[in-house]
Amino acid sequence: MAGRYRLDSKLGGGGMGAVWLARDTRLGREVAVKQVISTADLDPDEAEDIRRRALREGRAAAQLTHEHAISMYDVALHYGEPWLVMEHLPSRSLAKVMNDVDTFTPYVVAQIGANVADALTAAHAAGIVHRDIKPGNILVAERGRNAGIVKISDFGIARAKGDNDPDGVIIGTPAYFAPEVARGNDPTEASDVFSLGATLYTAVEGQPPFGFETDSIALLHRVARAEIIVPTHTGPLTEPLLEMLQPDPARRPTMEQARDLLARVVLGPSGTAEMLRGRPIQNEDGTVPSWALRSAQITETPRPRGSFVDRPLPAAGTGKRPKGFAPSELIDRLVPKGPVPDTTQDRIVAYAPLAMAAMVAVVLVAFLVAVVIALFVA
16 A cells, blocks of 8 residues: 555545555555545545645644654555554454443543543644544553553544535544534534543443434434433442533533543542553552453453343342243344444344344244145145
């Protein structure tokens, strides 16, 4: 790619294109590369404008250097298409970890938030608004000397302050939008603060602040009205999160102030973000959580699965498995609960029990039809 980067394997993908592990043949190091946006079939002038903006924005993001941010190395053009060239961190996203771990403690979430807010404070100081902060864009290194280190990734749709999107275009992930963004306003530093608060809320509560909603339009309306579900498990994080989730952007703390509020949850009133910088995430006993280590077995409470095999159907008020249950209850158990997975592969895994049940049902119906036909023929 671009005469310099040899693509090795696909790391993932999303609405903004695939991410590949690649080898920088010039510098002899592994990098991650991602196509920003395709200019195919566009008007030549429009395509050229997209390329210019991608180069300008990518190079602006490349100026950000922080221990808790994935470094942007360059934007390369390959057959006229802009590609981001970024640091490769062997890691799992917070979204993927949340598929295995039910929720995180406020102590751990406060560390994640303080580290990410520290990196975003530097980004805002450089005039960069991230615009798509969510669990899928927070990475946790899973091996080597960086194990347990948290980094914010994917500045691929970031904008320099003052750059606006085309009219009618909303970019990002609705579940973590700030209310003003859902109403059509351009993202700002204040909306980044809200999105980080929404992400941390999800990690500790097990659901986004606006709940689960498959209808994106209905979700946008709920976000626009700032209908936040009152948190119940946030403990010492409650006040910082509610400040970050203020409906009015003018009343939210700056990212720097949010960082300091989160750091104090971990370190006490005299704690500062600098004391957490570069440190791996730790439990209160000083150990790195098992989910942050690739070779370790996860010991935290697993996230409940949709399959009735994993989750018995208790009778109401007894805690015991009933002798029978309605088909609607079975379907409810088969449908996966929790946040909608980010990738197609994760969605396939999540809905596998429902697909298997459907296949079994088809086979049983076919068997019964065959038996009935055989009886009539006989």
